[in-house]
Amino acid sequence: MNTAENIIQWMNMLTERGCRQTDARRKIIEVILTTSRAMEPFEIFEIGRKQYPGLGLVTVYRTLEKLESLHLVQRVHQPGGCNMYIRAASGHEHLLICTSCGQAVYFSGDDLTQFMSTVGSQFGYQVSDHWLQLFGTCQNCQAQMQREALSKSTEEVECGKKSG
Amino acid sequence: MNTAENIIQWMNMLTERGCRQTDARRKIIEVILTTSRAMEPFEIFEIGRKQYPGLGLVTVYRTLEKLESLHLVQRVHQPGGCNMYIRAASGHEHLLICTSCGQAVYFSGDDLTQFMSTVGSQFGYQVSDHWLQLFGTCQNCQAQMQREALSKSTEEVECGKKSG
DNA sequence: TTAAAATTGATAATGATTTTCATTATCAAT
DNA sequence: ATTGATAATGAAAATCATTATCAATTTTAA
Numbered sequence: 001m002n003t004a005e006n007i008i009q010w011m012n013m014l015t016e017r018g019c020r021q022t023d024a025r026r027k028i029i030e031v032i033l034t035t036s037r038a039m040e041p042f043e044i045f046e047i048g049r050k051q052y053p054g055l056g057l058v059t060v061y062r063t064l065e066k067l068e069s070l071h072l073v074q075r076v077h078q079p080g081g082c083n084m085y086i087r088a089a090s091g092h093e094h095l096l097i098c099t100s101c102g103q104a105v106y107f108s109g110d111d112l113t114q115f116m117s118t119v120g121s122q123f124g125y126q127v128s129d130h131w132l133q134l135f136g137t138c139q140n141c142q143a144q145m146q147r148e149a150l151s152k153s154t155e156e157v158e159c160g161k162k163s164g
Numbered sequence: 165m166n167t168a169e170n171i172i173q174w175m176n177m178l179t180e181r182g183c184r185q186t187d188a189r190r191k192i193i194e195v196i197l198t199t200s201r202a203m204e205p206f207e208i209f210e211i212g213r214k215q216y217p218g219l220g221l222v223t224v225y226r227t228l229e230k231l232e233s234l235h236l237v238q239r240v241h242q243p244g245g246c247n248m249y250i251r252a253a254s255g256h257e258h259l260l261i262c263t264s265c266g267q268a269v270y271f272s273g274d275d276l277t278q279f280m281s282t283v284g285s286q287f288g289y290q291v292s293d294h295w296l297q298l299f300g301t302c303q304n305c306q307a308q309m310q311r312e313a314l315s316k317s318t319e320e321v322e323c324g325k326k327s328g
Numbered sequence: 329t330t331a332a333a334a335t336t337g338a339t340a341a342t343g344a345t346t347t348t349c350a351t352t353a354t355c356a357a358t
Numbered sequence: 359a360t361t362g363a364t365a366a367t368g369a370a371a372a373t374c375a376t377t378a379t380c381a382a383t384t385t386t387a388a
Contacts, residue, residue: 020386128263135291135292185354189370223368225345226346227368
């Protein structure tokens with residue numbers, strides 16, 4: 001499914017829930033669907049109003065709340081804060097986030113379901129939900145870092161400088 | 165190790181880091197070490213000042229920040245918010261939290277380490293860290309719910325009431 | 329087209345967390 | 359035990375993300 005179809009689909013889900021289709025919501029959804037990393041409300045607001053100047057920050061908050069209740073977006077928890085949003089996982093998926101650029105991908109965590117309930121029963125708990133998130137460095141950022149390290153060592157050779 | 169010894173140990177870790185040992189910190193640490201669930205700063209403040217009336221809320225915030233940087237406490241992320249703290253995990257442990265009473269226990273997640281890096285390499289990511297948290301109902305709360313369900317059905321029989 | 333109702337965005341209010349700052353407590357050196 | 363440098367404290371004020379208010383606008387079903 002392409003982005004345009006995806007936007008229509010999300011808008012229709014709003015309609016099904018008894019909500020109205022508005023330009024503000026369409027733009028907010030577009031921003032979310034065309035960005036592959038988690039964003040703060042203010043960031044969505046800033047990107048969105050470039051193409052839709054009337055957009056208000058409060059509307060972004062309200063729309064995110066609505067989309068979250070429809071399980072179309074989800075909050076992302078990170079060491080630096082928990083106020084970012086990204087399109088929601090489909091089923092038993094979990095996030096893998098680049099700590100350098102924020103790029104996020106979903107991976108399947110089906111194989112963990114058994115482990116979860118086993119752990120729970122060991123402590124007498126009835127496990128109903130789990131959160132799993134991986135942090136690391138994406139391919140781009142790994143390459144970038146490698147380039148930087150290389151150019152740095154070259155500099156040292158050429159100029160006789162020491163890093164520090 | 166008992167609580168008293170544990171408090172001394174934490175206080176000494178503050179000293180090692182160049183911090184001073186104060187009554188406020190001692191009381192805050194005691195509250196954390198004698199409670200087996202995550203607490204908000206204000207909750208720690210309220211419990212602490214019962215025995216140490218001078219305690220200030222700001223000091224609780226500052227102490228938590230310091231203890232977190234020493235990896236003695238950690239922030240707990242929950243659907244309802246991420247402003248609770250609990251003693252930190254030792255090594256590869258993860259939290260299992262009761263969604264009813266907040267009771268928390270740590271379980272070992274060693275067996276997941278392999279899974280994590282495998283998943284990462286599938287997407288070209290170099291995984292450096294992971295978050296895992298389980299939610300469920302603890303034994304006490306399960307029993308409690310069962311009792312409530314029982315007494316409710318008994319009521320119905322005795323009084324002929326319908327639940328609603 | 330019309331009118332009811334949902335939505336919007338500007339503004340004000342809220343509440344958790346931080347900063348400020350004068351006072352107090354700690355602790356190594358005496 | 360005393361001292362003095364300075365870390366730590368707590369009260370109050372400031373900050374900042376989020377939420378509530380409300381009049382104006384937009385959407386949608388009829």
